[in-house]
Amino acid sequence: MDSLTQIILGAAVGEAVLGKKIGNKAMLYGAIAGTIPDLDVFSSFFTDTVTALETHRGFTHSIFFSVLFAPILAFIITRFEAYKNIKDWSWLFFWTFVTHPILDAQTTWGTQLFWPLDLRLAFKNIFVIDPLYTLPFLVFLILAMRQKKGAKKRRFYNNLGLGISSAYLILTLILKGFSYQKFTTALKLxxxxxxxxxxxxxxxxxxxxxxxxxxxxxxxxxxxxxxxxxxxxxxxxxxxxxxxxxxxxxxxxxxxxxxxxxxxxxxxxxxxxxxxxxxxxxxxxxxxxxxxxxxxxxxxxxxxxxxxxxxxxxxxxxxxxxxxxxxxxxxx
Structure with a gap:
């Protein structure tokens, strides 16, 4: 998905994991972590086209990457942040890392979620930029951001954004099934x-x-x-x-x-x-x-x-x- 959508998803996931304890900082770190897997695009500056295409949405979009780097970043963050619980920070980074490729797996390019296995998941049920997915998600994230960290409305708005966006993904899978049926019928006729x-x-x-x-x-x-x-x-x-x-x-x-x-x-x-x-x-x-x-x-x-x-x-x-x-x- 596009960078804005991944930032929003990362912020919402960060809020869901740690927002109650550290407030808007959870959104901030979630947003940053949500963009980290896409740093693999810089490989195109150091390799040939074929290698860059093979690398894109590979290692950095895997469960292995999420498990490996979540505690490393958690350790680094606790060196200068007041909140020192490494386990909580690890969960924030893990979930923001892993939800990024799970969302990307819905697109045409797909992701190697199970890297190093040579298996690219591409369900092709959503385009890389889809306002119907992103804009409602953004609205509810902003509403949550405006609430105090312990407020019930904050958690309600954030969960509503996550719920509606997830429901939309399910809807696109259903629509994909209907479209597939229309195409098969046309080919048969x-x-x-x-x-x-x-x-x-x-x-x-x-x-x-x-x-x-x-x-x-x-x-x-x-x-x-x-x-x-x-x-x-x-x-x-x-x-x-x-x-x-x-x-x-x-x-x-x-x-x-x-x-x-x-x-x-x-x-x-x-x-x-x-x-x-x-x-x-x-x-x-x-x-x-x-x-x-x-x-x-x-x-x-x-x-x-x-x-x-x-x-x-x-x-x-x-x-x-x-x-x-x-x-x-x-x-x-």
Whole structure:
């Protein structure tokens, strides 16, 4: 999830664990701890693209990290804070650390919660930025913050924020199930044979959902809104995996394919190959779109090693996509 949401979650969890004893400091330290797992993004400054992608939401988003670093930070904090109970501080840091990846596991990228096991949890039931999740949560956190540390209303507001946000996550799982059923029905009516399908919400909402469908030679992308009145239309994106040639056998290419979970297409533009991670869709809602959200230029060193350069995203294209999606949310 986005940084603001993780700050709010961390603050609310910190308050739930220790707010009654140390007041707003629990929110402050919870908010700080809630952002610490995302410090793994700095690995991109020291490693290549593939390694950075493998590292992201890995070790720092694991239960192992939470267990290891919670008591360490608790020990450090008690060196200068008046409240000296290391056990209580450890619980604050543990729960703020571990709830961060649990929330991230609901998104498309997912998390390696059980690192070092090579298992990435990605339930894909909420977009990384969802105002319906974040804003009510923020309102109740502010209301709690304005109360005295021992006030019943403080705990009530904070628990209400945690409860409503958690209920919304459950709702998105239910909506995901309904959308999956709509997509499977549409594929059956169109007599489309497919191997597998993944569904996910589109940006900033849980009303409009998209599906990636794996067929023999192409991936299909479709959209359905709960306000639709017309049948689902699928766009086709050829896999073009054969364009990789012998590069497909290189270990680094295999790592990139593993990162995409096999959901990738290759396209060629003016003799330049591009690797498209299909899981996150395109920067346009049009059927013939080829500019994927995560698109990488494939370069090859003289010794035959491929390396990847992420293609920058066009802000105007992103704004247009949001405009198109807003129209599409209201139904076809």
């Amino acid at each position: 169109k007599n489309i044979d497919y191997r597998s399908m993944h569904t996910k919400p589109t940006p900033l909402n849980s009303i409009l959902w998209s599906a990636n469908v794996d067929t023999e030679n192409a991936y299909l992308i479709g959209f359905t809104s709960f306000l639709d009145s017309q049948p689902i239309v699928f766009s086709s994106h050829p896999k073009n995996h054969e364009l990789l040639g012998d590069l497909v056998h290189h270990p680094k290419m295999q790592r990139m394919i593993a990162i995409s979970k096999g959901w990738y297409t290759i396209n060629k533009e003016e003799d330049q190959l591009y690797f498209n991670d299909l899981r996150f869709g395109t920067m346009s809602s049009s059927a013939d779109a080829t500019n994927f959200v995560f698109k990488y230029k494939i370069e090859v060193t003289p010794n035959g090693t491929p390396f990847f350069i992420e293609v920058p995203k066009d802000k105007l294209e992103g704004i247009q996509l949001l405009s198109d999606l807003w129209i599409r949310i209201k139904g076809n």
